[in-house]
Amino acid sequence: MKNHPLLIVLLLLLLGSASLEAADIRSFAEEFAKLSETERGEVREVANELRCPTCTGLSVLESDAPFSLQMRTAVLEKVREKRSKEEILSFFVERYGLWILREPPREGFHLLAWLLPCGLLISGPGVLVYLRFRERRRQRRMAAAGGKSGRNELLGRRELMDTMHQALAERRRLRAQQQTEERS
Numbered sequence: 001m002k003n004h005p006l007l008i009v010l011l012l013l014l015l016g017s018a019s020l021e022a023a024d025i026r027s028f029a030e031e032f033a034k035l036s037e038t039e040r041g042e043v044r045e046v047a048n049e050l051r052c053p054t055c056t057g058l059s060v061l062e063s064d065a066p067f068s069l070q071m072r073t074a075v076l077e078k079v080r081e082k083r084s085k086e087e088i089l090s091f092f093v094e095r096y097g098l099w100i101l102r103e104p105p106r107e108g109f110h111l112l113a114w115l116l117p118c119g120l121l122i123s124g125p126g127v128l129v130y131l132r133f134r135e136r137r138r139q140r141r142m143a144a145a146g147g148k149s150g151r152n153e154l155l156g157r158r159e160l161m162d163t164m165h166q167a168l169a170e171r172r173r174l175r176a177q178q179q180t181e182e183r184s
Helices: 005-034 037-049 066-080 085-096 108-144 150-183
Strands: none
Touching: 005 066, 037 066, 037 085, 066 085
């Protein structure tokens, strides 16, 4: 078996990066332990409101991704600097945009993201009841006027289609008969 120096270098780099990540996690844990209980609560609260850029559906607090660890460390440093929650969140929004927040702001245009689902849940059943009522009223009017109901109307269309298909089939048969007579 040949020695593969490139493979050995790659394995060493992989092990080195894993040990650096573990050191970063230990470093964060040590710094986190030095904070007071209120500061820890602030770090948890802010980190929970930030979206992990590399994970789907996880907050910076829940994610183990290296980028999330960097963001948690930045939050910890900002809390240590006695910055307010709003200042820390605006720091991240300035750098990454509004998508970094797990919840859209409850103001301006973004208020629609909160109100639209509620509006649909409240008005949806009402619209369905109204449409059903309107359809029943239309059916009653047609029955009273002596017209065909929706079901009878559908059967009438089907009969018309069957008649048309029969006429086309008869026409094809006659044409084929004429062609055979012309050949003979």
